[in-house]
Amino acid sequence: MTFEDMMKMRRLGDIAVSPDGHWVLFGVTDVDLAKNTRTSHLWIVPTAGGDEKPLTASLAGESRGRFSPDGKQILFQSARDVGQQTWLAPFDTGTGTIGDAHKLTSISTEADGAIWSPDGQNILFVSSVYPDCKDDACNKQRDVERAQSKVKAQVFTHLLYRHWNAFTGDKRSHLFLVSVNSGVPRDLTPGDEHDVPPFSLGGPDGYAFSPDGKEIAFAENLDPVPAISTNSDIFTLRLDDPNAKPVKISTSPGGDHSPAYSPDGKYIAWRSQARAGYESDRFRLMLYDRATGQERELLPKLDRWVDEFTWAPDSKTIYFASGATGGERILQANVEGPAPGLNVISPGGEYGDIHLSPDGKYLFASKQTIRTPSEIYLLELGHVVSTADVTAAKAHRTLYEPIQFEAMFDTVAEKSLTHLNDELLQQLDLPEMETFSFQSNDRTLVQGFLIKPPAFDRNKKYPVKFLIHGGPQGAWGDSWSYRWNAELLAANGYVVVMINPRGSTGYGQAFVDGVNGDWGGKPYIDLMRGLDYAEQHYSFIDKTRECALGASYGGYMADWILGHTNRFKCIVSHDGMFNPESAYGTTEELWFNEWEFKGTPWTNRALYRKWSPMLAETNFKTPTLVVHSQLDYRLDVSEGYQLFTTLQRMNVPSKMLYFPDEGHWVLKPQNSQLWYKTVNDWVDQWTKQ
Structure with a gap:
């Protein structure tokens, strides 16, 4: 393999599964070495098998595709007009094609991270704004004044004045709600001097809708000096009450991340760390009972990190990714019962971006190995492929010790849905x-x-x-x-x-x-x-x-x-x-x-x-x-x-x-x-x- 070979490889982006379970939507990034660019477009593949194909092709690129709850529209983000905005396009569920897209948001501070409300009537997205601005006109004027000023000096009054690869400036990330009909965004965290959600290099979203669409959960760090704190907490906010204030529901002094409601609305789950100030403490899986307000750890004896998770459609099971001995496997845990029960359901490699089919029979995830870039895989849950595989899977138990409860170990049938780089990889040693x-x-x-x-x-x-x-x-x-x-x-x-x-x-x-x-x-x-x-x-x-x-x-x-x-x-x-x-x-x-x-x-x-x-x-x-x-x-x-x-x-x-x-x-x-x-x-x- 040469460097040029590696640059020719298509890079898999994030995944979305259609509500009818017939399609997987995903991003693909192509590198143009001569032009020194990387451009992402949306692709699609049928879950029953078949060739993957591109859906979009603008010069600016598109990313983060999401199906509407009825499956008839696709939401994505693109900078094909002025700045990155949220776009909507009609989707034909029979042919797997899209129609002409229209721009949903036109906010001057741009839009990112959009997700659908469960009823398909609203979109939740993120934008970085000046906290003291009351509307977009104020944000736009402030940006124009700064761009036109001959003085580029900055005054710092607090720490974390720069982060990762950029100066933070006076803007803060806020959550916005916009109707798919009106297109007028509502700032859900107005005046907030903290980032909502906190800075992240990727991974699961830091916010989610409740199943009835009347509430959201999100992560935020309210500590006065964010440069010395990892203590993000989980908050809920009622959307049906314009006077509602965020309510903190997490209790850990460490970081709390990635809230997700159970499909039946009974629980909110999230990833949590116990120790304050330690970004690499064990990521635990927490469950919050919305009726009782009680919080508990689902797998207290699992001595591994929960890196991401997703709910099964029946709300009785959670699937999660966890690293062990140089791999990232998918595990299954029961939510209720005298013992959680734990299944290791994937073989070797590194899995991520986990999704369940609407009927709960199939799991879709990205998979990569040392020899193959990421592809989308379908795992048939409950279908054990061979005695030899079961024996090998049982050996995986030692990777997750000490687990003091009885666990089952299955290796399920899996197949690759996408083949983005097969032709090139076959030519390489x-x-x-x-x-x-x-x-x-x-x-x-x-x-x-x-x-x-x-x-x-x-x-x-x-x-x-x-x-x-x-x-x-x-x-x-x-x-x-x-x-x-x-x-x-x-x-x-x-x-x-x-x-x-x-x-x-x-x-x-x-x-x-x-x-x-x-x-x-x-x-x-x-x-x-x-x-x-x-x-x-x-x-x-x-x-x-x-x-x-x-x-x-x-x-x-x-x-x-x-x-x-x-x-x-x-x-x-x-x-x-x-x-x-x-x-x-x-x-x-x-x-x-x-x-x-x-x-x-x-x-x-x-x-x-x-x-x-x-x-x-x-x-x-x-x-x-x-x-x-x-x-x-x-x-x-x-x-x-x-x-x-x-x-x-x-x-x-x-x-x-x-x-x-x-x-x-x-x-x-x-x-x-x-x-x-x-x-x-x-x-x-x-x-x-």
Whole structure:
């Protein structure tokens, strides 16, 4: 596989299932490398099987398609006119085609995240507005004045003045309700100085309609200093009372996210974290009884994260995605009864964007593996495919221990509904990923993965790319990536080795917590022990030609490795933390640094310095490529500058790749092309001599 091959691949967007269960609507993004663009359009495929086909084709693109409750219209968002707005188009349920679309919203601050009310009469959407403005005319005038002003200076009076890759400014995200007939939006959170819903990099919506359409639930963080707080709460708001105020129903001091009403209206479920200030605490599945006001955790003994969930049509079952040992599986839990009951219903790979058919017999989800980008799969619930598969599925039980109640384990029949990249993938040599496990120094079991190069010859010796994941609460596994594609990194003659050290998700919360306050401790030992194991058990590895590469926390660990071992021929440090003390003062989500380093630099300076890669600078000898971007506000570009300056003054062979127009991730196609070329050339320079 080449970079150009990867850019030709169609990228699956989000999924929607038609109310009659006959169609799946989804987004597809195409990359034009020459034009340096990525454009999304809406596609459709029949659930009974057949060819997928595009529905829309405007130059501006379309995304987030949603069927109306009667299935006769499709809602989507597009910037085909002035700014991104919500559009409606008629849908023919028999032929799977759409008619001419018309623009529903014309709000000057643009519209995003639209969903239908259950009766199909209203749309709920999100727009960022000036909280003190009473109408859209005020917002529009304020934007025009700012655009025309010769002075671009800003005055900050509170923290979180910038976030991820943009300055937050004076606007805040609000929820709006608009009738499909009038098109005049109503601000449901007027004057609110907080974002509704809070900032998210993706995943489930932070708001939902009740089944009768008379109420919504949404997430909001009301803490006075959002830069140090993860405490979003769940609120409800009556829509049939113009004087109604939001009512808080969640009680956790940690984050509460992704509210969803049961179809019968009895419950509201959401994902919740117990500990304040910890963005990587276990995501629990909570149930709120709307009649009694009682809140309970559905699966208190499940020591894994609930990453997303969906209700079954009968309201008796919840299906959810949960990570374990490098995979993301779909599980099924009963809502009521003496014991929850738990089924693991999907095999290996990474599943997401889960939807049920209206009759509850089929489940639709995206699925990706290390060798295949995302496609839409249909899973036939209750249909076990073979005894061998059941045996294999039962083995999955150990992935979700400790579960102290009886559980059933089924593997259901599944098939791919879409085949967006089959023709291209069939032309490529994409090796299988192998997995191994080993004991770290404290006898903790740690998992690793290995990918051989194409045209592998066991009698040859190969150089190694040793990849270190970010987070630190993340994980390598059986999933596809366009930013750090392990198959592409192996393609030019390398063995790729990946370890999930302490801090990685999918191995229980204690394993996740193992990185807290110990950034260069147990995780570093796990990584080195894992590479030792690979060298000892895979004779084709040339341990004299290895390069360590990491981004974000992986970049931090690359910097830590730089000062604590000379075993590598080269290092690639992308968006890493070089100086924890300065990183604290230049980041935005302060809750992260204060949790991971157990305080601020002035309350716990010793820990910030204990795990500072900068303070081992006199040991730096390994040739290092530094990559950093100007718009990275999670780890400011100054961290990259400090590292590169130090390397240059220490006379260590080094190079810096700087992106003025990227954030924490390199996303633009030609920038990505330069990133892969620069990284691969650097590794080749030092390991293929």
